[in-house]
Amino acid sequence: MQDVPLLISRILSHGSALHGTSQVITWTGESEPQRRSFAEIGARAAQLAHALRDDLGVEGDDRVATLMWNNAEHVEAYFAIPSMGAVLHTLNLRLPPEQLAWIVNHAADRVVIANGSLLPLLAPLLPHLTSVEHVVVSGPGDRSLLAGVTPRVHEYEELVAGKPTTYDWPELDERSAAAMCYTSGTTGDPKGVVYSHRSIYLHSMQVNMAQSMGLTDQDTSLVVVPQFHVNAWGLPHATFMTGVNMLMPDRFLQPGPLAAMIEKEQPTHAAAVPTIWQGLLAELGERPRDVGSLTQVTIGGSACPPSLMEAFDKLGMRVCHAWGMTETSPLGTVARPPAHVVGTEQEFEYRLTQGRFPAGVEARLTGPGGERLPWDGESAGELEVRGPWIAGAYYGGEGAQPLRPADKFSEDGWLKTGDVGTITPDGFLTLTDRAKDVIKSGGEWISSVELENALMAHPDVAEAAVVAVPDDKWGERPLATVVLKDGATADFAVLRSFLADEGRIAKWQLPERWTIIESVPKTSVGKFDKKVLRRRYAEGDLDVTRI
Template sequence: MPGGTDQTLRPFLWRAEKMYPDREIVSRTNRGIERYTYTEFADRTAQLANAMTAAGIEEGDRVATFCWNHHRHFETYFGIPTIGAQLHTINPLLPDEHVQYIVENADDQIIFVDPSLLPKLEGAATDAPEFDGVSEYVVMDSEVPDTDLDNVTDYESFIDGHDADFDWPVLSEDQPAGMCYTSGTTGKPKGVEYTQKMLWAHTMMTLTPQGLGIHDTDVVMPVVPMFHVNAWGLPFSTTAAGAKHVYPGPSPSPEDLANLIEEEGVTITAGVPTVWLGLMDYLKNNDADVSSLEQVIIGGSAAPEAMIRYFEDKGIEVLHAWGMTEMSPIGSVAHMKAGLEGLDDAGYMEKRKTQGLMVPGLEFKIVGDDGEEVPWNGEDFGELWIRGPTVTQEYYKRPDANEEDFEDGYLKTGDVVSIDEDGYMKIVDRAKDVIKSGGEWISSVELENTLMAHDDVAEATVIGVPHERWQERPIAFVVPDEGIDEAALKDELLALVKDEYPKWWVPDDVVLIKEVPKTATGKFDKKVLRDQYADASMFEGSTPEDAAPE
């Protein structure tokens, strides 16, 4: 569409610079707290655009980041896509072979890297032909540490001397603007490209009250990594709103987060449940003023009810959000909709624990094993299929996955869900994680939520282990708090499950471990446990005859 009227990211930057010039961007770095305004941010973003152009970056090229959450990383979020290049955020927690595959598959031209992550990148890049296409490495600092990499520049030198004005091109809304890869725990990572329009549409969706409802008065701190699906789009939506940004930097501790909330007046923050469990434990044992905080957005996995109640008792709303890399990423948010004001406490909490209502602009259906749509009754479940302007229609250079995962414009998510009469979605399981025992389904997610409701449980996950007679049986893996009676805890946990579910849902064993393995995106990595515990005979329990499904 001619005339610069396409839906692109550039107007969000323009609006923030012109209408909120003095609003702050605050960043915790290895040198301490750094802060500046939208005016200064816009100038530095233009300098970055000029520097990349001088370095030979052209429209359509991919520029990668290997970074934590900070202001320089934020500058790439606009500096790269608004010149027509593609921002490719790489997860530094991935194994070297996955990083190598991703860099080669994406054909990255420049890689921006944090000083603390330089050794990790060196390990993947040294003598790796997959990195032959990378022309330059830019260290996100004002100096370059000792490194074995060639063609290395520090960020401040890279942009220094370049003009703070840039002749931003008029881009098509179909121009690729971003790229992320799935974590690849079941095979090679799959690349997802985001067009300008997809990121624009996602920003507009999340700005609505039915999305995240960010206002210009808000102070937003994304703890979810910026390398994980663009920090759930928060750098874009916060800018579009003209709100204040707070970036917590590398590996923030619960104390770091509490201090930033108190000192910067954070009102909205977002991350996976393990982050907030750590903050909750810190707040229980330390004096910290988090009274400014209004909303905690949780995604990645379900939040324990005890945590929801803890924060809500402090006047902090806990919002479940669900999404996928393939969806830019947010798809649903657990707001309480009109007409539910009369719910009792139990009914209210049930809504809060769901993945919520689809954000405006998305359309979905639930498909059963028979290929037919599943009714919205909160009981029947099937696979979630979804489509909309933020949902990708293909994986990058993966025709095999495209044939399997897309149909009639829908993404087949692999999430097994139920929808209640009010439209609230509840994830029963991932298709690969649901446990089939004696011909009946057991939801590992529901069992995990029940186990984590116990006060002495820090983490819990459940997998299905092959069983000679029953096909699979559930085994629970629990990280207990320190100093508890382990034998008594096992008995109490099994009793919790027995109180809520049929006998055949009760795990055959509760295995106490020091830590649940995590994927590169911080989710529980059940694949590791399945590989370690591949035989039901390894465990204490054996399914009694009356505990198996008929």
């Protein structure tokens, strides 16, 4: 067989030629969105590559960062930068500024391409960025914010204008770096995950498999999941492979504009985290719109509440769970129910799992004592995965050596996901907790998430977080931290009985330690920040009752 490397430039060339009339549609907040054909994207990607090379001096595996919303220019950067041999570094604009600066410096980005609307975030960072030589600005926004900065400032459109619309993309090693993305990292410094051309190519094929997202050129995908979030789950690459139109919300991520763009552009598919959908659902309840085109919705990032899934089913939008993480490119599982349960009551149960592993992702469960656990749907262990689009290391230890911390990679090279869950005999994953949050009590594991969900089912509880605290007898025991609703009357004894009732929680798992808090601390991406609670407990900052 011919030894043809799997390169992103091949995806680009294919999409822009054979699916040249497919479109990237970017919402502008005005009546008419920006429409750019794949052929134009291909031509402009070539122009951008010429500009980066000739005007900005990008060479070798230089890192070029993007601080951008989902839009056509960001897609152009997605293809131009890796295709020319450089490395696309997508910056998460939701991170705290000091973390962003740390990440840019750690990656040694030479160029930042930024949307004008994000200059208020970028400008104050620039004095702290040690490697950035050029800033390229695209789209509306106040350029005066960049007055007096050290890096040279360029207009995206001026850079690309007049450049040749084709580029002789180099034949690279398919294992060379194509893109990178830092995990937000609730503990320690952020960690860079480097995607190769090979991993992105294979991942794109997987996304396009009928058993995964299964999109074709008959589809339009509303890509709400940010391009700075694990390559928008691989959609920009996957769509160029098959001519799927992309509908890009740019900065218009509020429920109102999302409903408007669905009604106007009639996407058939959408991908986003649950909170986005919760907002959209409320919006549609208040202001009904024709969203009938949207029949398939991929939800990842965190689990979709069953009530939300049912509400979308009623609207004719079929929700499909997927699970993954920055380190898994991200497609790790997709929850398409197996043939034998379709049409039965079990179908919904299967849809609530995180999903089934595809052929490219091998999985195993490791128990509290390091033992391998069976796939029986009951044994909970830490999930470890292996595959050609799974990270084998992090970027840049000393001397740019790859980092393989022992809590992240097993001795035989599998990724330790840090997620705890069960797997059914037919390979469906259900996550029950994060490994760092699970309570190791007397050699058994107690799921903090299970306790939290059970607590939050009580009508008086607004939010609840459960963390492990040291215990002389059991090693660790759960501490329940509860946010009560206004006017709530329940006390800890009532809540404890509620947990025990109807076997919701096994008796030995019930918390003895309880405390009321004002609100649960959250990370930059809106997840419970349990390390703050653990620290507050350790510092004696919580008023704990034992019952």
